[in-house]
Amino acid sequence: MxxxxxxxxxxxxxxxxxxxxxxxxxxxxxxxxxxxxxxxxxxxxxxxxxxxxxxxxxxxxxxxxxxxxxxxxxxxxxxxxxxxxxxxxxxxxxxxxxxxxxxxxxxxxxxxxxxxxxxxxxxxxxxxxxxxxxxxxxxxxxxxxxxxxxxxxxxEESGIDDITAISGSGPAYVFYFLESLIESARQLGFDPATARELALSTFEGAVALARHSGEDIATLRANVTSKGGTTEQAIASFEASGLKSAILRGAKACRARSIELGEQLSQD
CATH class of the missing domain: 3.40.50.720 (NAD(P)-binding Rossmann-like Domain)
Incomplete structure (x- = not known):
């Protein structure tokens, strides 16, 4: 070829x-x-x-x-x-x-x-x-x-806008979460290098487990979230802050912008 x-x-x-x-x-x-x-x-x-x-x-x-x-x-x-x-x-x-x-x-x-x-x-x-x-x-x-x-x-070609909202722009979402996790580690007293390693290794391990496990993602999360435990408190705080809804809105905003840019760029 x-x-x-x-x-x-x-x-x-x-x-x-x-x-x-x-x-x-x-x-x-x-x-x-x-x-x-x-x-x-x-x-x-x-x-x-x-x-x-x-x-x-x-x-x-x-x-x-x-x-x-x-x-x-x-x-x-x-x-x-x-x-x-x-x-x-x-x-x-x-x-x-x-x-x-x-x-x-x-x-x-x-x-x-x-x-x-x-x-x-x-x-x-x-x-x-x-x-x-x-x-x-x-x-x-x-x-x-x-x-x-x-x-x-x-x-359908409209799927290009859909996939832009998930995988095309998705790495930036992941980096945004990693930034937040690293900053959390810094505020808890870890030095920059250790904070980065903790966040990256945790993310890599979780993704590897999700890919190789037969369980769905919600079940894997539930397995870590013991009733009355520490993880439950973190998830409850995320939910109270509307984090999941914010992610959904962000993906939809990305898709809308992809459509808008496509219309602008495709004009004669």
């Missing part, structure tokens, strides 16, 4: 790092920044280009990995160069209809919403494609994104 990344930023780098390990792809990166080009070429032994190739054939994959604000300009430049190539867009906000329109009606498009843990191969990506994209193209898209973690196919 010949894959050309348009843009060599953090997410593109994460996916490239995973793909290089498989040894199954020929990879090129179009990156205007000379320093980034040199770094990518040296680190991954990929072909780093300053400008778009003249032509992309049907057997090639083009990954749009630029900022959403740059996407229209990139698509305008690509429109006359695509000859059936599969296009993956990991740029946030811009929907498939707008991408197809900007690419002069090109419809072999898969839209992807990755998240930042892809940088260590632990990401999760939501993928959407219209029915015109066949099974082979879907398999190619999944193969590419699996190099950076797990994948979930979405039946």
């Amino acid at each position: 010949h894959i050309t990344f348009i843009g060599g930023g953090n997410m593109a780098t994460a996916i490239i790092a995973g793909l290089v390990k498989t040894g199954q792809c020929q990879i090129s990166v179009v990156e205007p920044d000379a320093d980034k080009r040199e770094q990518l070429a040296q680190r991954f032994r990929v072909t780093a280009l300053a400008q778009l190739p003249v032509y992309f054939g049907g057997g090639q994959v083009v990954v749009l990995a630029v900022k959403p604000q740059q996407l229209r300009e990139v698509c305008d430049s690509l429109a006359g160069r695509l000859d059936g190539a599969l296009v993956l867009s990991i740029a946030a906000g811009v929907g498939v209809p707008a991408l197809s329109r900007w690419l002069d009606g090109h419809d072999r498009i898969v839209r992807v919403m990755p998240n930042t843990p892809a940088m260590i191969g632990k990401g999760v990506s939501g993928l959407f494609a219209r029915p015109v994209v066949d099974a082979q193209d879907r398999a190619s898209a999944e193969q590419i994104m699996s190099a950076a973690g797990s994948t979930v196919w979405l039946s």
Whole structure:
């Protein structure tokens, strides 16, 4: 598989790092920044280009990995160069209809919403494609994104906004909770390094237990929450503060903003 990344930023780098390990792809990166080009070429032994190739054939994959604000300009430049190539867009906000329109009606498009843990191969990506994209193209898209973690196919494009609210923005929610837990440890007298280690190790252990246990999450929480005990007091305080409701409202606010940005970015 010949894959050309348009843009060599953090997410593109994460996916490239995973793909290089498989040894199954020929990879090129179009990156205007000379320093980034040199770094990518040296680190991954990929072909780093300053400008778009003249032509992309049907057997090639083009990954749009630029900022959403740059996407229209990139698509305008690509429109006359695509000859059936599969296009993956990991740029946030811009929907498939707008991408197809900007690419002069090109419809072999898969839209992807990755998240930042892809940088260590632990990401999760939501993928959407219209029915015109066949099974082979879907398999190619999944193969590419699996190099950076797990994948979930979405039946409707609106699912991109839904998954943005959970896994796309979710790492920030986790970091927010970790910040609070670390600060709690600091206020209880632990030094910064110990406070960080306690919070990270507790979170890692809880996630590992949840993943490997046959119990549902509510049961696992109940197992730690003894009647009249210390954990019960903490959970009761969270409930009194409306913490769960606040998280639900936050996820919905994230989804609403994703929809709003998509509408703005997809305008002609």
